[in-house]
Amino acid sequence: MIVGNARGILLPDLKRVRVGAGRLRGLRCLHTHLAGEGLTQEDLTDLALLRLDLMAAIDVRGDGLPGLVRAAHLLPARERSPRAIAAPSDGEGEAETQLAPATTWGFLEPQVPSQLDVDFIEMIGSLEEELARSRKVRNPQDNRDRAILVSVTTDGASAADDSLAELRELARSAGVVVLDSIVQRRHKLDPRSLVGRGKLEELIIRGLQVGADLIIFDRNLTPAQARAINDATDLKIIDRTQLILDIFAQRAKSREGKIQVELAQLKYMLPRLSGSGAEMSRLMGGIGGRGPGETKLEVDRRRVRDRIHHLEQQIEQIRTSRRVQRTKRARRDVPIVSIVGYTNAGKSTLLNALTSSAVVAEDRMFATLDPTSRRLRLPREREVVINDTVGFIRDLPPDLIAAFRATLEEMEGSDLLIHLVDAGSPQQDTHISSVEKILQELGLSSIPRLLVFNKADLVGRDEAANLERAFGAVAISALDRESLVPLAARIADCLDASIARRSVHPRAADAAASV
Numbered sequence: 146m147i148v149g150n151a152r153g154i155l156l157p158d159l160k161r162v163r164v165g166a167g168r169l170r171g172l173r174c175l176h177t178h179l180a181g182e183g184l185t186q187e188d189l190t191d192l193a194l195l196r197l198d199l200m201a202a203i204d205v206r207g208d209g210l211p212g213l214v215r216a217a218h219l220l221p222a223r224e225r226s227p228r229a230i231a232a233p234s235d236g237e238g239e240a241e242t243q244l245a246p247a248t249t250w251g252f253l254e255p256q257v258p259s260q261l262d263v264d265f266i267e268m269i270g271s272l273e274e275e276l277a278r279s280r281k282v283r284n285p286q287d288n289r290d291r292a293i294l295v296s297v298t299t300d301g302a303s304a305a306d307d308s309l310a311e312l313r314e315l316a317r318s319a320g321v322v323v324l325d326s327i328v329q330r331r332h333k334l335d336p337r338s339l340v341g342r343g344k345l346e347e348l349i350i351r352g353l354q355v356g357a358d359l360i361i362f363d364r365n366l367t368p369a370q371a372r373a374i375n376d377a378t379d380l381k382i383i384d385r386t387q388l389i390l391d392i393f394a395q396r397a398k399s400r401e402g403k404i405q406v407e408l409a410q411l412k413y414m415l416p417r418l419s420g421s422g423a424e425m426s427r428l429m430g431g432i433g434g435r436g437p438g439e440t441k442l443e444v445d446r447r448r449v450r451d452r453i454h455h456l457e458q459q460i461e462q463i464r465t466s467r468r469v470q471r472t473k474r475a476r477r478d479v480p481i482v483s484i485v486g487y488t489n490a491g492k493s494t495l496l497n498a499l500t501s502s503a504v505v506a507e508d509r510m511f512a513t514l515d516p517t518s519r520r521l522r523l524p525r526e527r528e529v530v531i532n533d534t535v536g537f538i539r540d541l542p543p544d545l546i547a548a549f550r551a552t553l554e555e556m557e558g559s560d561l562l563i564h565l566v567d568a569g570s571p572q573q574d575t576h577i578s579s580v581e582k583i584l585q586e587l588g589l590s591s592i593p594r595l596l597v598f599n600k601a602d603l604v605g606r607d608e609a610a611n612l613e614r615a616f617g618a619v620a621i622s623a624l625d626r627e628s629l630v631p632l633a634a635r636i637a638d639c640l641d642a643s644i645a646r647r648s649v650h651p652r653a654a655d656a657a658a659s660v
Contacts, residue, residue, distance in 0.1 A: 149176075153187075154176060156174075156191070156195070168196075168273055168276070168277075169196050169197065169198045169219070169269065169272065169273055169276070170195060170196045170197050170198065171198065172195075172197055172198060173197060173198045173199040173200075173201065173265070174191070174192075174195075174197050174199070174200050174201065175201045175202075175203065176201070176202055176203070177202070177203050177204075177205050178202045178203070178204055178205070178215075179205050181204045181212065181213075183202065183215050184200065184202050184215050184216075184217055184252075188200050188202060188217075189217060189249075189250055190346055192217060192218070192219065192250070193219060193249065193250075193346070193349065193350040193353065194346060194349055194350070194377065194378070196219075196353060196379075198218065198265075198269045198272075199216055199217070199218050199265065199269070200216065200217050200218075201214055201215065201216040201217075202214070202215050202216075203258070211257070211258050212257065213255040213256065213257060214255065214256055214257070214258055214261060215252070215253075215255045216252070216253040217250045217251065217252045217253070218250070218251050218253075218268070218269070218272060219249065219250065219251070219272065219276075219350075219353065219354070220249060220250060220251045220354070221272070221275040221276050221354055249350055249354070276353070276356065277356075289320050289321060289322050290320075290321045290322065290358045290359055290381075291321070291322045291323075291324050291355075291356060291357050291358050291359075292316060292321045292322070292323055292324065292357055292358065292359045292360065292361050293323075293324055293325045293326065293327065293348065293351060293352055293355070293357045293359075293360050293361070294309060294312050294313060294316060294323055294325070294326040294327070294361050294363070295326075295327050295329070295340065295348060295360060295361065295362050295363065296308050296309040296312065296326070296327070296328045296329070296363040296364075297328075297329050297331065297334060297339055297340055297362070297363065297364055298328070298329070298330055298331075298363075299330070299331060299332065299333070299334065305328045305330065306328070307571075307572050307575070308363050309326055309328060309363065311538075311539075311572075312326075312361065312363045312385065312388075313326065314489075314510055315385070315388050315389065315392065315510055316361060316388065317509070318392050318509040318510040318511060318512075319388055319391050319392045319395065320395070321359075321361070324355045324356070324357055325351060325355055325357070327344075327347075327348065327351070329341075329344055334364075336370075337369070337370065337373050338370060338373045338374055338377075339362065339364060339366060339370050339374075345374065345377055346377075348360055349377065349378045349380065352378070352380050357380060358380065358381060359380055359381035359382065359383060360374075360378075360380055360381075360382050360383075361383055361384070361385075361388055362382070362383070362384045362385065363384075363385055364384065364385065365384045365385055365386050365540075365542075366382070366384040368416050368417045371384070371417060385540070386413060386542040386544075386545075387413070389511075389538070389541075389542060389545065390406065390409055390410050390413060390542070390545065392510065392511050393406045393409070393511060393514060393545070394406050394410070396511055396512065396513075396514040397514055397515070398514070398515060399515045401463055401515065402514050402515045404456055404459050404460060404463075405460065405548045405549050406514075406548070407452075407456060408453065408456040408457065408460065408544075408548040409542070409544045409545045409547075409548035409549070411449050411452055411453050411456070412453060412544040412547070412548070413542070413544050414449065415446065415449050415450070415453070418442060418445055418446055418449065460548070460550075464550070464554065467554060467555060468554075471555075471557070471558040479528065479529065479530055480527075480529040480530070480560045480561070480640050480643075481529065481530045481531075481532065481558055481559045481560055481561075482521070482529050482530070482531045482532070482559060482560065482561045482562075482563060482636060482640070483531070483532040483534055483555065483556045483559040483561075483562050483563070484496060484531065484532065484533055484534060484562075484563045484565055485534055485537070485556065485562050485563065485564055485565070485580060485584070486536065486537065486563075486564055486565035486566060486576075486580055487536060487537055487538065487566065487567065487570075487576035487579065487580055488510045488511050488536030488537065488538050489508065489509065489510050489511075489512070489536065489567070490536065490565045490566060490567045490576070490599055491506075491565060491567065491599040491600060491623050492513065492533050492534065492536065492565050493506035493512065493513045493517075493533055494506045494599075494623040494624070495563075495565060495597075495599060495621075495623040496517065496519060496531060496533040497623075498623045498624070498626060498629060499519075499521050499531060499629060499633075500519040500520065500521050500531065502517075502519050504517050504519075504533060510536065510538070511535070511536055513533055513534075513535060513536065514535055516532055516533060516534050516535065516555050517532070517533040518530055518531070518532050518533075519531055519533075523633055523636060523637045523640075524633060524634060524637050525637060527637060527640070529560075529636075529640065532555055532556070532559070534553070534555065534556060535549065535553075537579060537580050537583050538579065539575065539576075539579040540579075541583055546583075546586070546587075553587055556587070556589055556592070557588075557589065557592075559589075559592055560592075560593070560640055560643045561592070561593050561594070561595060561636065561639050561640055561643055562584070562589070562592050562593070562594045562595070563594075563595050563597055563636070564577070564580060564581075564594050564595065564596050564597065565597050565599050566596065566597065566598050566599065566618075567598075567599060567600055568598035568599060568600050568601050568603065568604050568608075568609065568612060568620060569600045569603035569604055573598075577596075593639055593642070593643050595618075595619065595635060595636065595639050596616050596617070596618035596619075597618060597619045597620075597621060597632060598612045598613075598616075598618055598619070598620045598621070599621055599622065599623055600622060600623075601620040601621055601622050601628065602622040602624070602625060619631060619632050619635050
């Protein structure tokens with residue numbers, strides 16, 4: 146029993162009270178209303194955010210006796226027929242089940258206490274069954290994470306839709322089932338929770354309705370924003386950078402790739418380490434924590450810093466080894482061509498087609514993480530080394546760029562960069578500018594580039610010809626070997642021009658080879 150005052154009731158911390166997937170809290174809140182105003186918006190918000198079984202307000206009559214009891218409970222989301230959306234949630238072309246908007250709360254008929262005739266145990270059990278069923282609308286054995294996507298933007302509708310479409314594709318590549326997506330347009334981003342208190346409450350309620358495990362934000366959250374949102378909900382909260390890092394962690398196969406991913410994750414996590422309560426108590430010291438010793442948080446931070454330092458030393462060894470390999474290749478005077486481009490543009494597929502290799506190529510973002518080099522014989526009996534590189538993406542996390550610098554430096558010794566673009570993407574202009582921006586940040590903008598539009602078979606011959614004329618590019622389909630013949634000829638011509646420039650400026654070439 147909690148005694149409040151005329152302004153309200155302060156509920157205790159309920160985080161340790163049982164709650165699970167498809168389950169309510171196992172608690173009902175019964176409180177009094179002195180003015181007969183019925184359930185307030187604050188009552189309904191607490192019902193949802195705290196995942197209570199029931200919220201009931203009992204009117205108090207003028208003579209002190211109870212009046213009507215007004216009660217409400219949550220309603221699960223309703224399922225409607227499946228339909229295909231922007232992208233299937235897995236690689237097998239399965240359509241996502243869409244959840245129809247539902248009234249958030251269900252209300253019981255107001256009654257005086259003596260006339261209440263409801264089996265609350267049965268009613269709440271049925272609600273929990275419905276909540277659990279909403280988590281299994283696809284497959285009872287599907288254990289993938291289920292998410293709501295959130296895009297917060299100050300730009301126009303088109304930019305927000307494009308951003309959300311890319312976030313959906315990232316979620317699909319990470320193996321996440323997307324249950325719902327929400328776009329919020331604001332004049333100014335909320336510095337505390339990014340979306341504002343009202344929208345955050347709506348998100349949490351929607352997550353409970355559809356059975357979501359996590360909420361994925363399209364923008365990167367500051368440490369303070371992440372803490373504020375996590376304090377408001379039991380759902381897992383991740384941002385765009387965390388999602389990309391998770392994809393990289395799934396894709397990393399080589400020792401080098403795993404080191405680079407772990408380094409990026411630790412650098413991202415370090416400023417977000419926090420603690421409170423028992424876990425912040427000192428490991429040694431008196432009653433108040435006086436005396437020598439470190440808090441658990443300080444120990445965690447020190448261990449993370451030590452691990453970062455150790456990984457950075459290993460990365461430096463990798464960079465040194467790669468530098469030696471590049472110097473040897475330069476001495477053999479074998480031209481180097483690197484394929485760069487936006488993620489999922491078809492770089493690995495093109496490498497396989499040009500060199501008859503069997504590098505893993507999937508219709509997923511960041512399917513290739515570890516660089517691959519193969520030899521390619523061009524017309525006029527010329528042999529080159531061609532590199533497949535990790536894909537780029539807009540707003541690539543700085544920690545990820547820093548961690549993968551040893552890999553990205555492989556492009557520094559290139560004589561030519563093939564900038565591959567998905568011809569069928571409606572955001573191709575954005576993709577081109579994003580890649581050019583990253584190349585400039587890496588100091589690679591001076592290397593000659595050949596723009597190549599892949600997947601030309603998806604846009605038709607006329608559109609492909611227009612792209613070639615407009616950009617001075619080559620349009621190909623990596624699945625059509627005949628379309629690669631003009632590409633090979635253009636690569637040879639570009640290398641001839643590059644070698645001619647190097648012969649005019651030999652000192653610059655020697656400096657590039659020694660990098």
